[in-house]
Amino acid sequence: MGVDLVRECQRCLAQVADEVEGGLLYVDEGAGEALHYMGGLPFVLQLGVRSVCSLENASPLDAAVAWQGGRLQKVVVLTARLLSDAHRYILRCLRCHPNVRKCTIFTSISQEGHSASFETPLGHNAFSEYRSLLQQDLQSSARASVDGSFSWSGSREKPDDLELIVRHAPLLMCALTPNLFVLPSGGAEAEAPLSDHKTGPSLGPGLPAIDTGVVFDVDDRIPSGASLVGHFLQQLTAQLDLKVDVFSLGPLSHLVGNLVTDLSSSIVLDHGSQRKSAGLLLVDRSLDLVTPTCHNDNFMDRAVYSLLRRPTILPPSRPQGTASESQPVARKPMDFRVPIGSRQSDESRCAEFPVFPLMPGWDCKTQRNSLSGPNESSGIAEEDKAHVMGGSLATSWDQFGLFNLEALLDKSTKDATLMLRKWFHEALRHERQPVPAKARLGAMTSAELASLQAALSAKPDTTIRQLDLLQVARAMEEILSGVKRSKWEAVSSAEKILRLSVNDGSQSIALQLSDIVQQISHDGMLDLSDVLTLAIVGYALAGEASPKGFSSGPFAWQEEAVLTDSILDAVWKGPADLGFSERLKRALESQWKRSEDKSTRGVVEEEKLVKLNTHDDDGWGEWEGVEDEESDDGEYGEGHLKLEIRDRLQEVMSTLHCISRARARLPVSLRSTEEQVFPTGLLQQVFSLIFSKSDVPGLHHHISSVGRFFKSGLGRFGLGQPKPKLGDYKLIIVFVVGGISGTEIRGIKEAQAGFPGAEGVEVLIGGTTFLSPSDMRELLFGLH
Numbered sequence: 009m010g011v012d013l014v015r016e017c018q019r020c021l022a023q024v025a026d027e028v029e030g031g032l033l034y035v036d037e038g039a040g041e042a043l044h045y046m047g048g049l050p051f052v053l054q055l056g057v058r059s060v061c062s063l064e065n066a067s068p069l070d071a072a073v074a075w076q077g078g079r080l081q082k083v084v085v086l087t088a089r090l091l092s093d094a095h096r097y098i099l100r101c102l103r104c105h106p107n108v109r110k111c112t113i114f115t116s117i118s119q120e121g122h123s124a125s126f127e128t129p130l131g132h133n134a135f136s137e138y139r140s141l142l143q144q145d146l147q148s149s150a151r152a153s154v155d156g157s158f159s160w161s162g163s164r165e166k167p168d169d170l171e172l173i174v175r176h177a178p179l180l181m182c183a184l185t186p187n188l189f190v191l192p193s194g195g196a197e198a199e200a201p202l203s204d205h206k207t208g209p210s211l212g213p214g215l216p217a218i219d220t221g222v223v224f225d226v227d228d229r230i231p232s233g234a235s236l237v238g239h240f241l242q243q244l245t246a247q248l249d250l251k252v253d254v255f256s257l258g259p260l261s262h263l264v265g266n267l268v269t270d271l272s273s274s275i276v277l278d279h280g281s282q283r284k285s286a287g288l289l290l291v292d293r294s295l296d297l298v299t300p301t302c303h304n305d306n307f308m309d310r311a312v313y314s315l316l317r318r319p320t321i322l323p324p325s326r327p328q329g330t331a332s333e334s335q336p337v338a339r340k341p342m343d344f345r346v347p348i349g350s351r352q353s354d355e356s357r358c359a360e361f362p363v364f365p366l367m368p369g370w371d372c373k374t375q376r377n378s379l380s381g382p383n384e385s386s387g388i389a390e391e392d393k394a395h396v397m398g399g400s401l402a403t404s405w406d407q408f409g410l411f412n413l414e415a416l417l418d419k420s421t422k423d424a425t426l427m428l429r430k431w432f433h434e435a436l437r438h439e440r441q442p443v444p445a446k447a448r449l450g451a452m453t454s455a456e457l458a459s460l461q462a463a464l465s466a467k468p469d470t471t472i473r474q475l476d477l478l479q480v481a482r483a484m485e486e487i488l489s490g491v492k493r494s495k496w497e498a499v500s501s502a503e504k505i506l507r508l509s510v511n512d513g514s515q516s517i518a519l520q521l522s523d524i525v526q527q528i529s530h531d532g533m534l535d536l537s538d539v540l541t542l543a544i545v546g547y548a549l550a551g552e553a554s555p556k557g558f559s560s561g562p563f564a565w566q567e568e569a570v571l572t573d574s575i576l577d578a579v580w581k582g583p584a585d586l587g588f589s590e591r592l593k594r595a596l597e598s599q600w601k602r603s604e605d606k607s608t609r610g611v612v613e614e615e616k617l618v619k620l621n622t623h624d625d626d627g628w629g630e631w632e633g634v635e636d637e638e639s640d641d642g643e644y645g646e647g648h649l650k651l652e653i654r655d656r657l658q659e660v661m662s663t664l665h666c667i668s669r670a671r672a673r674l675p676v677s678l679r680s681t682e683e684q685v686f687p688t689g690l691l692q693q694v695f696s697l698i699f700s701k702s703d704v705p706g707l708h709h710h711i712s713s714v715g716r717f718f719k720s721g722l723g724r725f726g727l728g729q730p731k732p733k734l735g736d737y738k739l740i741i742v743f744v745v746g747g748i749s750g751t752e753i754r755g756i757k758e759a760q761a762g763f764p765g766a767e768g769v770e771v772l773i774g775g776t777t778f779l780s781p782s783d784m785r786e787l788l789f790g791l792h
Contacts, residue, residue, distance in 0.1 A: 010770040011248060011739070013183040017046050020179045020247060022055070027112050027175070029056030031082035032074040034063040034101055037194025037321060038088025039116070041342050042180040044400070063087065063094070066101040080105060085113045088180050088195035091138045092128040099145055102170070112173040116180035117196055120271070121239035127200065127232050135174035142172060178243045181774075182342045185414040188753065189774045193339035197240050198776055199323050200233035201337055202260060202746060209666050214337040214787040215746045216260035216292040218670040230263045233337075237745060237776070238267030241288065245272060250739070251283040253732050254710040257694070258292025261745050262708055265290050269710040287737040289694075293746025293776075294670050296690035297788075298548045300749035300779040301541060303500040307416050307424040307487070308750030311401065312780045313496060314486040316345040339777050340786075344401040346479045347486065401483060412480055417750065418757035421487060425452040428484055431477055432460040439470050454489040457481060498533045499541065499781075506546050517546045518567035525574040536578055541785050543664055551668025561665045572657050579653055592656065595649050663788055675705035691742070692755030695771075699763040701735045741772045747783070748775030 021043075033052065035043060040062070043052055052060055058074035061067075063085060071080045083105055087094040094115070102111060117125075122134035130137050183189045191198040201213035210217045241264070245252045252272060256265035268288065293300075303309075323336035401413070412431065416424050429452050436443050444459045461481050465471040471478065487493065502524060509516045525539050550562035561568055579596065678693050697704045709731055734740060742756070753773055760766045777783070 010187075011772060012186040013181075013189050013772065014046065014186055016247060017042070017179045017181065017183050018051060021046065021177065024114065024175070024177065025055045027114075027173070028084050031057060031084040031110075031112070032070060032080055032105075033057040033060045034066060034070075034083065034085045035060060036063040036087045036089060036094060036097065037341075038192035038196075038198070039063075039086040039180055039194075041182055041192040041194060042088065042116075043086075044343065045182040045184060048400075057084070063097045063101060066097065066104050068104045071105055079107055081107075081109045083108045083111045085111065086177060086180075087113070088116045088192050088197075089199075090117055090122060090125065090128045090130075090196045091115055091134065091174070092130060093196065095138075095142070095145075098142065099149070102142075102146060103149060108170065110171040110173070112175065114175050114177035116177055116240075117236065118176045118178070118239060118243065121236055124235045124239065125196075125200075125232050126235075127196075135176075139172045139174050143170075146170065179247055181240075181244075184778075185417065187414070187770070187772050188417065189772070190342060190748070190778050191237075191240070191776055193341045193777060194321070194323070197233070197236040198339045199336035200231070200236050201335075202231050202233040202776075204231060209669070211294055211297075211663065211666055211670070212787050212790060213335075214339070216258060216294045218294050218666055218673065230267075231260070233776075234260055234264050234745070235267065237743075238264045239271065241268050241290075241743060242271040245286070245288065245741075248286075249283055250286040252286050252288040252741070253737075254288045254290070255734055256290040256708045256710065257704070257706055258290070258295050258745070260294075261290035261292050264745060265708070265710045284739070285737060286739040286741060287732075287734045289734060289740060289742040291691065291694070291742065291744050293744055295674060297667055297670065297784065298545055299689035299691075299751055299755075300747065301544045301548075301781050301784045302503055302751070303496050303781055304751040305420045305422075305500075306750045306754055307419050307421055307484075308753065309780060310421060310487045310496060311483045312344060312750070312778060313782070314490045314492050315401065315483060316347075317341055318343045318345070340780075340783050342778060344483075346401060346482045401479065412476060416480065418754040422451040425457070425484060425488075428452065428457070428477075428481055429460070432464060432481070435464055435474050435477055436460075439464070439474070441466065441470070452488075454485055457485050457488065461485075495533065495538065499538050502534070502538075502542055503545055506542065506549060517550050518563040518571055521546055522567075522571045522574045525571070525578050528578050536575070537782070537785060539575070539578075540660070540789060541781050544667060544784065544788060547664040547668045548671040551671040552674070561661065562668045568661065572654070572661065575657060576650070576653060580650065592649070592652055596653075660789055667788070678705060689752050689755045691744070691752045692759050695742075695756050695759040696762065698734045698740075699759060699766040699769070701733060704734075707734075735769075738768065739770045739772070741774065744775040746775070747777040747779040747787075748773065749779045 043060075046052075049060065058076060058080075059070070061070045061073070074080055083101065085094075085098055085101065087098075091113070098113065102108070119132065119134045122128055122130045123132045128134070180192065180195065181189050182192055193199075202215060203210040203213060203217040245268075252268070254265040254269050254272075256262045265288075268290075303313075318341040320338050320340055323338060415427065419427060433443055441463055444463045461478060464474050465478060506517055506520060509520060521539070521543055524534065524542060525536075528534060528536060528539065547562065563571075674690070678690060694704055694707075744752070756771060756773060760769065760771065779787075
């Protein structure tokens with residue numbers, strides 16, 4: 009058996025079980041996501057902890073939850089943030105428990121990662137420095153207790169009695185399956201910006217900058233996200249005991265590859281050549297923005313799009329005194345919620361055995377602090393509140409559930425339903441239950457899926473044994489009959505039309521986008537946020553079809569002006585779902601309300617005009633009075649608001665121009681063919697070249713300092729080693745800096761299946777986060 013990332017994460021945390029046993033465990037957002045995919049509460053409680061609580065919501069009442077016949081003596085903190093960012097929560101947690109004698113703090117960022125990050129003032133001895141700073145703050149808090157802010161009411165008279173230990177806990181990541189992982193959305197690696205204005209044309213802080221040909225010097229300050237990702241990948245290869253050859257595709261991946269190579273060279277010298285060799289491929293997300301934005305027919309992409317997710321929590325802003333000039337990136341949480349009951353019938357209500365998540369933030373009180381996406385309301389809809397505490401798509405506590413989810417990753421919706429039908433029939437035969445309907449040909453309908461769920465969940469004990477299969481089936485039911493199904497299909501059809509229009513020239517794409525904007529108010533199927541998603545695909549395809557050296561956008565200025573005016577009119581008419589202009593949303597909402605009020609008062613205005621036409625002298629005050637001033641102020645406000653919207657649209661157009669230029673920089677051999685309705689993803693084409701043992705254009709191989717010595721020294725005598733190829737390795741780790749999608753996972757597996765002998769290669773797939781089309785729109789255009 010190959011590498012199992014879920015077991016590796018569990019093994020890393022089990023090594024510190026002695027430090028955790030008997031204590032009250034506090035986890036933050038990122039650590040909670042990682043533990044959720046390690047096995048949830050069943051796994052954490054096996055470590056011997058008294059209870060698990062939220063670090064951000066620490067309270068003195070948590071000690072009562074962990075009470076076991078004596079005072080609480082030990083507190084354990086597990087954080088995925090930098091120590092300086094988690095300091096406010098750790099300090100408040102210790103204030104809530106003045107009687108504890110020992111506090112152990114585990115952070116997923118190593119001392120080297122802290123010292124290399126510009127987001128924290130901690131240096132090379134980060135752990136000891138933070139321990140001293142925390143003790144000083146606790147002493148200051150104790151002295152300030154006379155002001156009545158809080159009280160150290162316990163057996164310990166001074167904070168010096170508290171034993172503080174700071175340690176490193178590696179591999180706090182979300183391992184969705186044994187060969188697929190992403191970073192926790194609340195962790196420092198995911199929240200750190202990947203680009204800024206100094207690294208060239210930026211697509212946003214959550215994505216790498218596009219390639220401008222700028223070569224970074226050694227002393228240049230690389231983005232903090234690249235530094236933290238490099239240290240994480242080095243820890244991953246060290247925990248897996250691998251000796252990696254690093255390959256990169258893209259400018260930011262090149263910087264990360266250099267860092268991983270330098271960090272791994274010392275470990276190779278210590279361990280010698282006994283370690284297993286592997287290839288590490290780093291790819292910039294900015295090289296392919298089309299694949300994660302398209303609404304492809306993939307089970308995982310549609311499940312992530314259709315299922316409820318915990319609202320995005322805006323990461324806390326850093327103090328003004330820090331060296332960082334950019335604020336953290338708000339990532340979508342990796343907690344996908346599967347509804348409890350079936351939408352088709354109420355027969356499955358007897359099967360309400362939800363696996364509650366190891367995640368805080370589902371309480372309605374936290375909704376006011378959340379930041380929702382453009383397709384979501386500020387809270388959760390009333391009809392979905394009954395489903396919000398359903399099961400989870402993560403089934404890491406059950407090996408059969410992991411196998412089911414892993415098998416569905418590379419399947420289309422139809423193939424996934426056929427596989428689900430087979431699993432249901434096998435489970436019913438195993439439970440000695442009759443199959444409710446005869447086997448049919450073709451994909452499963454939502455009615456058949458509901459009947460199979462009701463048959464399998466007829467008994468509570470059967471439901472518990474088959475909980476993983478039922479959760480995957482309910483996720484499939486949301487795909488087939490959920491409220492977002494029709495919108496997904498409508499956007500997918502529009503994307504096919506845009507793809508077929510590439511052969512007609514870029515002007516036809518611009519005209520089609522304008523027509524779609526003008527049809528928003530007629531059919532009601534697509535909204536403005538969907539049009540922006542289509543614009544990302546359209547501009548990228550137009551950039552691929554246009555010459556490589558175009559200066560501005562791929563469209564003529566007349567057509568782009570028509571497109572901008574169409575979007576402006578759609579925004580002004582409202583109500584629109586504004587994913588690109590949240591700052592102006594309140595002003596626009598009041599404008600839309602005034603427009604509705606004017607339409608309702610139309611009859612009253614007509615009566616006033618009739619009254620004035622009858623030479624009523626009493627109406628002169630209304631002509632020359634205060635109403636003129638109010639109307640002038642309203643016209644001025646409307647004009648100013650229109651100018652602000654136009655300025656914001658110009659920023660959106662600038663981002664779309666960057667998307668076109670990024671797509672135009674792709675080598676010709678890595679572009680999709682014109683005959684394809686959906687373009688082949690970059691990763692699928694790269695792995696097709698890898699498995700065929702061909703050269704990948706633009707792929708850079710990183711050589712360590714020792715390797716450079718042998719190459720420059722022994723190479724003079726003809727003893728230099730040939731350049732390795734990724735296709736020669738039996739284990740390949742691919743990591744997409746910026747995020748990965750389900751379509752790309754399917755593309756890698758299809759490329760592997762297309763070459764004989766490639767099935768023996770083990771591929772571990774990872775990324776900064778798991779991306780959906782709405783996530784790409786938010787990363788490119790922003791929400792705040």
